Amino acid sequence: MLVRSTLRFLLSLCLPTISSQPTSAGLTYIKDSSTSLFCLSSLSDTQLIRQRVTREPERREKKKKGQKSNSSWQKPGALFRRTAVKMPSHKPISLLATSMLASVAAAASRICASNTPLSCHNTTAVDDTCCFIPSGQLLQTQFWDTDPSTGPADSWTIHGLWPDNCDGSFPQTCDASRAYSNITDILTAMGADDTLHYMQTYWKDYQGNDESFWEHEWGKHGTCITTLDPGCYDDYVPTEEAADFFSRTVSLFKTLPTYQWLADAGITPDGSKSYALEDIQSALSQQHGADVTLGCEGKTLNQVWYHFNVQGSLQDGKFVASAPDGAKSTCPDSVYYDPKNGGGDGDGDRILHG
Numbered sequence: 001m002l003v004r005s006t007l008r009f010l011l012s013l014c015l016p017t018i019s020s021q022p023t024s025a026g027l028t029y030i031k032d033s034s035t036s037l038f039c040l041s042s043l044s045d046t047q048l049i050r051q052r053v054t055r056e057p058e059r060r061e062k063k064k065k066g067q068k069s070n071s072s073w074q075k076p077g078a079l080f081r082r083t084a085v086k087m088p089s090h091k092p093i094s095l096l097a098t099s100m101l102a103s104v105a106a107a108a109s110r111i112c113a114s115n116t117p118l119s120c121h122n123t124t125a126v127d128d129t130c131c132f133i134p135s136g137q138l139l140q141t142q143f144w145d146t147d148p149s150t151g152p153a154d155s156w157t158i159h160g161l162w163p164d165n166c167d168g169s170f171p172q173t174c175d176a177s178r179a180y181s182n183i184t185d186i187l188t189a190m191g192a193d194d195t196l197h198y199m200q201t202y203w204k205d206y207q208g209n210d211e212s213f214w215e216h217e218w219g220k221h222g223t224c225i226t227t228l229d230p231g232c233y234d235d236y237v238p239t240e241e242a243a244d245f246f247s248r249t250v251s252l253f254k255t256l257p258t259y260q261w262l263a264d265a266g267i268t269p270d271g272s273k274s275y276a277l278e279d280i281q282s283a284l285s286q287q288h289g290a291d292v293t294l295g296c297e298g299k300t301l302n303q304v305w306y307h308f309n310v311q312g313s314l315q316d317g318k319f320v321a322s323a324p325d326g327a328k329s330t331c332p333d334s335v336y337y338d339p340k341n342g343g344g345d346g347d348g349d350r351i352l353h354g
Contacts, residue, residue, distance in 0.1 A: 109244070110232050112312040118320060119309045120166035130232035131313055133225060135163035135171050137325045138308045139293075140252050143206075144301060149340035150206045156258040156304065158203040160217040161249040163225050168326030171224040178230075179219035180242055184211060190243035195250050202253065218242055220354065227313035244315045252319060256306050261287045262337075269339035274299075277333050289321035296331035300338055 112131035117123075119136020126132040141159035143150070151157035164170045173179070180186060187196040205213035222228060228241040262268070265283035267275055277294065280301065284292045288306055295303025305328070308319040 109227070109313060109315045110234070112316065116312050116317075118311045120322070120325070121309065129226035130229065131227065133163060133227055133310055133314065135165050135224060135226075136309055137164040137166055137322065138162070138310055138314070138319065139164060140249065140256060140306045140308065142253070142256070142258055142304050142306075144258075144303070144337075144340075145204075145206045146300075146302070146338045146340050148206060151202060151204045151340075153340045154259055155202065158199070158249060158253050159303070160221055161245070161252065162221045164325050166325060168328075172220050174224035176219075178223050178241075179215070180239060181215055183214040183218065183242065183246070186239045186242050187246060190237075190240055192243045192247055195243070195247045198250050199246065203250070214246070216354075218245060225314050227315060227317075232313070248314055252308075256288070258284065258304055267337065269337050271336065271338045274334045274336050275301075277329075277331050277335055280335070280337075290323050293324050293328045294331045294335075295329065296335055299332055299335055301331065301335045 110130045112128075116128075116131050117126060119133045119138075122132070126134070139160075139162040141162060142156040143159050144156050145151070162170065184196060187193070187199075199214070200210065203214065204210060222242060222245040225245070226232075228245055230236045230238075230241060233240065262280065262283055265279070267280060267283060280294060281291065284304060290307060293303075293305035293307070294301065295305070305324070307322050307324050309322045311318040311320065
């Protein structure tokens with residue numbers, strides 16, 4: 001916590017504006033793990049600076065020789081995930097502060113080879129589960145809760161990010177020792193304030209127990225994603241893997257605007273109008289790049305699951321849209337898409353996964 005707090009303080013000297021910039025592609029979500037950011041006091045307020053770091057071979061070679069690597073910008077914490085930084089001209093940062101920044105920003109998840117097989121597509125067993133997810137069908141799941149109305153009226157909300165086995169079964173609650181019960185504190189300590197703020201609007205529990213909901217999703221699903229194992233981090237900071245899980249889920253959710261995609265196809269909430277399930281499926285599948293799973297409570301649409309395979313780790317890997325790992329839909333051929341002003345029981349059909 002001291003390390004992250006120090007990092008945040010030093011960043012505040014030169015980085016007044018840090019904002020998440022996820023990709024907009026529906027087919028894949030890619031984080032360039034070699035891209036980092038730094039600040040220069042001589043630049044104007046409107047300039048954006050990116051520095052590409054290519055020192056990984058040097059770092060690995062020095063590690064083999066027992067030398068200390070000077071490449072400390074490989075993963076400077078959650079603050080630097082795909083960010084855009086507005087640089088100030090009036091707040092110079094000293095060489096001492098720069099040196100301190102480098103020294104506290106050392107924790108990094110493993111750098112994975114570019115030829116790592118896509119999950120669920122390997123032909124032989126992959127031993128390095130820090131760079132390969134055996135339960136490799138990742139589902140970004142979303143809710144549409146109407147009673148009580150949950151989340152913005154013009155957006156679906158996050159349910160979770162679930163690892164399924166490639167045969168349709170799934171692991172759950174894989175490490176009770178890391179079933180953390182303080183998600184808000186973890187995200188704050190790790191500098192993931194933007195992620196937390198977003199979750200407070202878009203990752204909502206229909207009963208109002210957001211913290212318990214987040215704890216449940218992490219403990220049941222997040223602990224089963226192998227690339228988040230503490231052993232997969234260099235200079236591991238306790239609980240940082242949970243921050244990675246929530247930050248990645250939020251970033252992925254932002255690339256999957258279900259409400260907008262349906263609206264673009266003329267499918268909008270209307271309690272008196274039914275829609276053909278195949279029209280909903282078609283609208284979302286065309287945008288996502290693969291079929292999605294739709295969930296209903298009776299005849300009312302209230303869930304959608306987007307399926308992905310992953311090349312590399314959850315933290316830094318490439319998410320590729322994939323077909324569902326088995327039939328899971330609970331919907332009839334014709335469904336209602338109720339507005340968020342009542343109707344339904346709010347809980348929805350959540351027994352498929354949880």
